[in-house]
Amino acid sequence: MRPLVYACLVLGGLSLPAIGADYFDNVLTKIKPPHSHTAIIATNLVTGDILFEQSPDTLLLPASTMKLLTAVAATSALGAGFTFNTRVYSRFPIKDGVIAGDVYIGFDGDPTLKSEDLKALLAQLTEQGLYRIEGSLYLIGQANEQLQAPGWVWDDLGICYAAPVSSFVLDRNCVHGKLSPKLASNQSQLSIPGDIPISIKNTAVFDKSKTEKFCQLDLQRLAANHFALGGCYSGSQAIKLAIAITDPELFMQASMSQILKSSKIKLKGKILVQHQLPANTHVIATHGSVPLSDLLHTMLLKSDNLIADSLLKQLGKHTFQRPGNFSNGSRALKQILTGEGVELNHAQVVDGSGLSRYNLLSARQLSQVLTLIYTDSRFTPLIDSLPVAGVSGTLKYKTSFNKPPLFKHVIAKTGSMQGVDNLAGFIRSETQADTLFVILENGQSPLEKKQQSAPFSALFLHSLMANTLAQESQASSTLTPASPAN
Numbered sequence: 001m002r003p004l005v006y007a008c009l010v011l012g013g014l015s016l017p018a019i020g021a022d023y024f025d026n027v028l029t030k031i032k033p034p035h036s037h038t039a040i041i042a043t044n045l046v047t048g049d050i051l052f053e054q055s056p057d058t059l060l061l062p063a064s065t066m067k068l069l070t071a072v073a074a075t076s077a078l079g080a081g082f083t084f085n086t087r088v089y090s091r092f093p094i095k096d097g098v099i100a101g102d103v104y105i106g107f108d109g110d111p112t113l114k115s116e117d118l119k120a121l122l123a124q125l126t127e128q129g130l131y132r133i134e135g136s137l138y139l140i141g142q143a144n145e146q147l148q149a150p151g152w153v154w155d156d157l158g159i160c161y162a163a164p165v166s167s168f169v170l171d172r173n174c175v176h177g178k179l180s181p182k183l184a185s186n187q188s189q190l191s192i193p194g195d196i197p198i199s200i201k202n203t204a205v206f207d208k209s210k211t212e213k214f215c216q217l218d219l220q221r222l223a224a225n226h227f228a229l230g231g232c233y234s235g236s237q238a239i240k241l242a243i244a245i246t247d248p249e250l251f252m253q254a255s256m257s258q259i260l261k262s263s264k265i266k267l268k269g270k271i272l273v274q275h276q277l278p279a280n281t282h283v284i285a286t287h288g289s290v291p292l293s294d295l296l297h298t299m300l301l302k303s304d305n306l307i308a309d310s311l312l313k314q315l316g317k318h319t320f321q322r323p324g325n326f327s328n329g330s331r332a333l334k335q336i337l338t339g340e341g342v343e344l345n346h347a348q349v350v351d352g353s354g355l356s357r358y359n360l361l362s363a364r365q366l367s368q369v370l371t372l373i374y375t376d377s378r379f380t381p382l383i384d385s386l387p388v389a390g391v392s393g394t395l396k397y398k399t400s401f402n403k404p405p406l407f408k409h410v411i412a413k414t415g416s417m418q419g420v421d422n423l424a425g426f427i428r429s430e431t432q433a434d435t436l437f438v439i440l441e442n443g444q445s446p447l448e449k450k451q452q453s454a455p456f457s458a459l460f461l462h463s464l465m466a467n468t469l470a471q472e473s474q475a476s477s478t479l480t481p482a483s484p485a486n
Contacts, residue, residue, distance in 0.1 A: 034448075036445070038054065038439070045433065045434040051467075063422055065438075069349070069352075072369055072382070081291050084113075085289070086108060086288075088286070103135065104278070105138070107168050111169050111289075115170060118255075128285075131266065136272055142323050143275035143276075151351075162355060164244065175196050177191055177240075178240055187206075190204075195258055202229045204229050215231070217230070223247075227243060301387055301392060312353075316328030330350055340372055341368070344365060348361075390407040419442065421457065425437065
């Protein structure tokens with residue numbers, strides 16, 4: 001007689017049948033977090049059949065899965081070859097090594113611009129023979145900028161993953177330092193590079209014996225890129241700090257002063273900030289970022305917020321032909337994706353990174369974006385930029401994704417913040433059809449997260465892969481003639 005094809009899914013010691021109409025309902029009764037809101041959709045990309053859906057139209061916080069929308073909209077509207085450009089302008093030619101007037105640097109909000117790039121920009125002028133500017137150096141950027149989106153959590157703003165998004169971006173608008181304990185004392189010592197134009201007053205202490213019941217560091221953001229670091233840190237090992245600046249315009253102005261001093265060009269006038277480029281100027285040097293395709297690769301793989309929101313502002317600028325901000329950028333993103341067939345009527349889009357607590361998306365809307373990525377040749381290269389379970393990006397070390405069956409077979413964008421743990425992407429395996437999935441979990445209990453053996457998304461994907469394999473094996477055995485009984 002033909003052998004019975006029967007697969008079992010083992011989740012935390014539970015054995016569940018992998019075939020049957022009630023399979024996923026049975027699984028969810030065992031693995032669904034009791035205090036979370038969840039929404040799921042899974043689709044066979046070969047047949048187009050929906051394998052399972054639960055609350056697919058419920059609007060939830062997308063967190064960084066929002067970057068999938070940003071990637072598709074930017075590719076559609078800006079094109080894969082788009083670059084950010086930082087340009088030097090002048091009214092006057094270089095004559096006898098001198099520009100007899102003012103020089104202007106126009107900043108485009110390049111999220112990847114580094115101090116070394118500005119040094120190279122000045123070196124271009126030196127190569128043209130310039131050694132003196134008779135006028136002033138004007139830094140041109142957008143006026144009255146919206147540096148953070150509505151709904152960004154205020155206590156995130158001093159941390160580099162929430163650095164201000166501005167036309168003035170240098171070294172990611174972020175300062176790295178180290179806080180170390182002093183010997184024979186609970187006092188601390190803060191180390192930051194000496195040439196960084198910020199100041200930090202440090203009164204933090206180390207609780208080396210870990211006896212304090214309430215011990216946490218506190219960073220106060222003050223005016224003019226001044227900070228106060230206080231509170232305590234539980235432990236005795238040095239820790240790394242990444243502090244987001246508060247005033248990008250002032251930071252660029254002070255940094256440019258230091259960079260110019262280290263160059264071969266002498267400035268007679270001052271370094272000033274202006275918000276409009278005068279007429280009758282011409283470009284004398286330029287620096288371009290890497291193309292959009294490379295920017296998106298970094299954004300998706302590393303979940304880079306600064307790149308995402310810098311691109312969102314560019315979408316507003318490109319679509320509405322006016323200075324970009326979070327408001328017109330978000331409107332542009334919705335307009336572009338609606339034109340691509342994504343239904344976003346009830347969605348709320350506030351930023352391009354997913355940092356805002358005001359964003360709202362459904363699993364179905366995210367699945368429509370993923371379908372575009374999978375089926376449209378303009379967007380399919382984005383798949384190669386998604387993190388791969390146990391291999392790259394934000395999925396390299398995520399619990400349960402660095403071992404079979406998910407290892408190397410899940411290609412997806414993560415979306416995590418306090419109380420949120422989302423995942424949206426694809427399953428690719430030699431043994432089953434390509435599968436699209438979106439798993440959203442909001443309202444996650446911190447205690448449950450600490451105690452769980454595996455994330456909810458990992459458990460569901462285990463069940464999804466097991467069920468798909470079982471069904472395909474069953475179909476195969478149904479089509480195969482039965483072997484004679486022994």
